Structures are given as C-alpha cells and as structure tokens.
Amino acid sequence: MSKIAPIALTIGEPGGIGPELCLKAWLRRKDENLSPFCVLSPITILDHAVKQLGENVPIKVVSDISEAIAVFDNALPVLALDECDAIPISGTASANTATVVIESITRAVKLCEDGSACGVVTNPIQKSALYEAGFKHPGHTEFLAELAGPGTVPVMMLANSKLRVVPLTIHIALSEVPKQLTSDSIIEQCKITATALQRDFGITLPRLAIAGLNPHAGENGSMGSEEKTIIEPAINALRKKGLDVIGPLPADTMFHDEARESYDVALCPYHDQALIPVKTLDFHGGVNVTLGLPFIRTSPDHGTALNIAGKGIARPDSLIAALKMAADMAHKRLTGA
Numbered sequence: 001m002s003k004i005a006p007i008a009l010t011i012g013e014p015g016g017i018g019p020e021l022c023l024k025a026w027l028r029r030k031d032e033n034l035s036p037f038c039v040l041s042p043i044t045i046l047d048h049a050v051k052q053l054g055e056n057v058p059i060k061v062v063s064d065i066s067e068a069i070a071v072f073d074n075a076l077p078v079l080a081l082d083e084c085d086a087i088p089i090s091g092t093a094s095a096n097t098a099t100v101v102i103e104s105i106t107r108a109v110k111l112c113e114d115g116s117a118c119g120v121v122t123n124p125i126q127k128s129a130l131y132e133a134g135f136k137h138p139g140h141t142e143f144l145a146e147l148a149g150p151g152t153v154p155v156m157m158l159a160n161s162k163l164r165v166v167p168l169t170i171h172i173a174l175s176e177v178p179k180q181l182t183s184d185s186i187i188e189q190c191k192i193t194a195t196a197l198q199r200d201f202g203i204t205l206p207r208l209a210i211a212g213l214n215p216h217a218g219e220n221g222s223m224g225s226e227e228k229t230i231i232e233p234a235i236n237a238l239r240k241k242g243l244d245v246i247g248p249l250p251a252d253t254m255f256h257d258e259a260r261e262s263y264d265v266a267l268c269p270y271h272d273q274a275l276i277p278v279k280t281l282d283f284h285g286g287v288n289v290t291l292g293l294p295f296i297r298t299s300p301d302h303g304t305a306l307n308i309a310g311k312g313i314a315r316p317d318s319l320i321a322a323l324k325m326a327a328d329m330a331h332k333r334l335t336g337a
C-alpha cells in the first residue's frame, strides 16, 4: 500500500468500549496489516483503559500526527487532548465528558482538511449523553456534514462483505418517515451513493435497489401510496439519468442470499429497514461509512456497548474493518486504483 497519511481515530464515549477498542486494534496491527492510526484523546482515558485491559500497550504522545507513522510499530500514537473535568467511569456515559468527545471529532476533521490525516475513524458516541450536554445533531453523520460546510449532503451507508445498505431517512421517529421521504431526497442520495461506489469501492456501474416503504411495496397502492407518489417517480428520474436502479422492492424479500446478488446497495426508506439486515448478517464485520463528505469517515457499526465496557470482552473486529476501509479508500483516492 502506498504511503498515506495516518488515520485520525476519535475516542468516542469515554465510558463505553471505544478506549478498549483503540488498544485492541493497535495490538492486532501486525496480524491485520493496519495502516498507522493516531488516537485523539486525553491521556488519562487511555492510561486507565490500559490498566483495565492488563495488556502491554505502550502509549506515545505525538505533537504532530505525522509522527504516528514512525511511532506506530512500537507504541500507540496519541494526540493528547485537554483532560476532562470529570473522570470517566466504564459502563456509564456522562454529559460531563461531552466536550472531550466533541473536541476529538472536530480535531480529527481539521486534520483531514489540512491533509495531515487521510481520514477520520470514529469510535461510538452515546447520543443521549451528548444531547444532555446540548449537542444539537442526531449523530456523527449530521455533525460531520456541518463541519464539512454548507451544502454538504451526508449519506449513511453500512457495509459488510454480504450487504451494503443506505437508510434514506436516519434518526427520526417512524411517524415522521412518510413526511420526510421525498423524491428529491431519494434522487440526491442515490446519485451520491452511485458516485461513491464508483470512486471508493471500485464498482464501475453500481446497481441500486430501492425498498418500498409499505408492506409488499404498497401492493399496487392498496397498502399505501408512497411507492407510487414518491419512490417510483424518483426511480424513473434516476433511470433517465442512466443509473441502474430497481424497485420499489418489497423489503421483506430483498435481503435473502439470491436476492442480494441482484444489486450492489439497498436503499431503504427508514433506519431499521436498512440496519436490521446488515447488522444481522454480520454485526462484527460491519462498517458505517459516511458518503458525500469532502473527507473520508468510517466507523464501527456498533454502539458504545456500555453493558460490557471495562470488562475486556469487547470485540475490535468492526473497528478494525472500519480502519481498513478508511485506509483502502484513502489509497484508492491517492492512486486512482
């Protein structure tokens, strides 16, 4: 792999499994052939995680992320953030550490924007704790789009080796979905998805499949009208622009083994329609990637897992998959290969 800049890895919720996963991913760096990454965190959080894990993980503070390349073989590189006022407790998410969680993300984005990091990989945040502290964004996806600047349309894609999915609406109540699902939004998200699959995933002519909103994709209008009024017009417009799109497909029958062979990505009207199949097929191999940003962002597909934080049993597989996907995307963008 060509020499790409290090990945900026955020700490996520300090009371969750993020700190432990940073250490475990670093411990597997050689077996997994990982590109260098640098954690953005107060040192005490990682020191505490090392003690808790009981493994030998030397931590090296770097003053510039470029130093991470030389450090990575022998120590976990860390860009030290200011310490939090509160001491994080494993298994408990707290609004008191929100400043650090948000600073880690904003610093990582800045490092991408000035070219010193090749991408951002985010550890999971506890959304409820951030909301309590006044965070106004539903999640990383929307926050990163705001940091990227006006006009940025972020598209959430979750991917593993068996399936790629895009939820066309994200963190909203189910009752809001029919109001927020529009033909224009479907068209825009499909175009962003197709462009990203070509550029970052090496799929020359991406095949898109759009799920219906209602049972049996509306059963010809007898179980809901959104397929006819919103989804079909979007599909027709996309086909006129030369995109390969099928749908609206009944959501219950589009995810079995043979059905998945007929498309490269499934776009679904609401969050759980998309995320249940992808997390069920391979939870630990899944990656959440934000398409449509001017920089690379990936993340594990799981959350903060407070119920197992600090116990040493969290699996780093999904974080490792996210680190590999970010490095692969950076390599493709650098070399065009």
Ligand SMILES: NC(=O)c1ccc[n+]([C@@H]2O[C@H](COP(=O)([O-])OP(=O)(O)OC[C@H]3O[C@@H](n4cnc5c(N)ncnc54)[C@H](O)[C@@H]3O)[C@@H](O)[C@H]2O)c1
Binding pocket: 017, 123, 124, 125, 126, 127, 128, 140, 288, 299, 300, 301, 302, 303, 304, 305, 306, 307, 308, 313, 314, 315, 316, 317, 318
């Ligand atoms: N990208 C993100 O920041 C992100 C993604 C998803 C959820 N979340 C947040 O995480 C919080 C908790 O969400 P949740 O409980 O729905 O999902 P979760 O993924 O945290 O946990 C679901 C189950 O999977 C297990 N699990 C998760 N990751 C694991 C790992 N690496 N190894 C072993 N077991 C693992 C947990 O122990 C739990 O039993 C919520 O606040 C949610 O908003 C954040």
Ligand SMILES: N[C@H](C(=O)O)[C@H](O)COP(=O)(O)O
Binding pocket: 125, 138, 139, 140, 141, 142, 275, 288, 299, 301, 302
């Ligand atoms: N919807 C995602 C999931 O359930 O896995 C997750 O909450 C991602 O949110 P971000 O926007 O924070 O990546």
